[in-house]
Amino acid sequence: MDTTGLLLSAVGTVAGVVSAYFAYVAVRHQLARHRRRAAPRTPLPAPSPANGAARYDVFVSYGREDTDWVHSFAERLGEKGLNVAYDEVVSRPGGIRVHTVEAAIREAAHGVLVFSPASMSSGWVRQEYAALMQSSIESGRLFIPVVVGDVQLPEFAATRYCADFRRVGDGAGDDGVYEQRVDEIARAVRSR
Template identity: 45%
Template structure:
């Protein structure tokens, strides 16, 4: 063996030893990891159970008084149901009408007054400088009963219909009379429902004798209503 071959053999041996060494290193690390004791992991403590809510005693409160609306059908202020004596009012009857029927109303009111009935209507209420609506409203309030002359003109009049509703309210809630008087050529089927259920004083085409008889009937009805 010459020198060259010897050198190659030595180098090959050294390379084999080095390769074996470097191959052993990862194996040694793997064996060391397996032999080393693993750290103990303490178990996670269980979460505490939620605390039960503390019962809270309700604070006693004083009862609150609640205002209740009046029952249906209970008269409210201004209904004419305050218990006032009709005899203590300023007038016995308020007459609502259209000015187209002024001549008839003037005759009717005059005959009633001659029988002792105190009559209120615009011709005796309104004075120069007075406010017509205020005087009419006051007269309706200060009259014991109401009389409404029904004619085509009055039924087409807004102010007369307003007076009708005011008189009807006093009649329904206050027990006051609402006397329908039929004039001109008004037809029965044109009358409001609350008028049809009442006995009407019919002056349509009435002679003077019949007219006077109807006036007496109205006066008697007012007198009876005023009696205790």
């Protein structure tokens, strides 16, 4: 082999080693970036106390102006055998509202949000919506939008079938439609 061939062979070998090294560095860099992006999220705490069962069947979020409607609605769900939580049920004198509501959402198997003009303008309800929706997406908990007013559902809520109470009264003189809707919700919660 002449000197030129030997020189070209050496240059080719060095070029191959250098390109292999840079490919190795690029792959390591990509893997490190992927690991940083795919770092596991802190999972939500379990939906229940130590015994493995949820403390509440459902947590109900709503706007203040809908309190009377929600009291009646929660009572009807209770009559269907569900253990219903909402802020007034779980609050205690001297308790811190945000911690109490967070615990109730965490300890509920599923979530209901009453969508009305009042709830759509409430900062508290927006926070509860975020927690309920995140829990539904990450943990598979049921999220049921209950519509009682003329509102447009947020995008994520609109992906769920809603219980529409807009043209339904409070159960008195509505041909049983109110009770039918409450029954549908209770069956959905019990079946999960």
